Amino acid sequence: MPTTQPIGIFDSGYGGLTVMKEILRKLPQYDYVYLGDNARAPYGNRSFETVYRYTLQCVEWFFEQGCPLVILACNTASAKALRTIQQNDLQRLNPDNRVLGVIRPTSEIIGKISTNKKIGILATKGTVNSASYSIEIEKFSPEVEVFQEACPIWVPLIENNEHNGPGADFFVQKHLHNILAKEPAIDVLLLACTHYPLLLDKIKTFLPDGIQVVAQGGIVAESLVDYLQRHPEIEQRCSQHGTRTFYTTDDVKDFDNQANIFFGEPLESKHLDIR
Known part of the structure; x- marks a missing residue:
């Protein structure tokens, strides 16, 4: 069983790090897990069905890590997958968890x-x-x-x-x-x-x-502050040790080098295979 219940932040690649950076400024106390699906990026030109399938796989992985809340910090995933996941999949996966978009x-x-x-x-x-x-x-x-x-x-x-x-x-x-x-x-x-x-x-x-x-980063961060205040049943499940863990579905060295451009500080990621 996971020892923490982090907030999950998802993007098809690096861009979600600009959102995560703003969230950390507002809410540094929580634990966070970031996943960039770089091996299958970019999502922008892919079909609705493909984006939905890829995003759902990643959401399922976040839930397996103990995340009670996942932020799709990706406009394409928010546009093409979020509603279907909320309406069709959340009840099956974990009705007590939440998936939000930008x-x-x-x-x-x-x-x-x-x-x-x-x-x-x-x-x-x-x-x-x-x-x-x-x-x-x-x-x-x-x-x-x-x-x-x-x-x-x-x-x-x-x-x-x-x-x-x-x-x-x-x-x-x-x-x-x-x-x-x-x-x-x-x-x-x-x-x-x-x-x-x-x-x-x-x-x-x-x-x-x-x-x-x-x-969008500042807007999404402010919205998350408000959401957690209005939903104590979710907020109380989010662990607070200030940890940050980063994953990529592609090469970790490439991810770490590129990620600094978006995140504004060095980071070390782990590799994840999603099939």
Whole structure:
């Protein structure tokens, strides 16, 4: 039996580390287990069925580690797998556990940030095609218009550590131009991929004044604080020893080298085979 009951944080690769970093700032006392499914990444261009199957396998693994709560810190997994897992699988796996995503907490507040009520979503193809943000924002802010732009090259740029170089300028400018061409009055741009905060400074460089760029990490962290306060039956099951354990389904040396870019400090991971 597991000796701790950590909070699980899942991503298809590295991006969820930007969310975990913000969660640790708010809630450092809990135990955490991070899993990056790097061997099967990226998820962004995969089918709904494949993303669901991969994500479910990882959620089952988290539950086996004793996690009472799992955060899908991946927009694609949140868009393509979360609802099905919550509605169809949780009762079978463990009805007392919970699986949360990053789309709903972001959608709850993003409409309040916009003055013009015109929001741009920058995301992977999978998240854009799911229309998850349009659907969720409509629930909380029906007066807001949502415009989306898929940026498929941004993740490879970041994961190859090319995001700070001049080679990334063209692709950042291209997608910013595309989304503002859809609606010049956009005043809030949401980075709806957990990789994209690493491009934040470059994005701001090429934007006109008056457009606010929003990353998800802080929003998700604040939402988790609120969730644990409202759900003591879950919070009391989350162990508090301040431990952090990292797993990857790919090569640990490669993961550790890349992870520092996202997490902001060195870490050592363990290898996990998921079949």
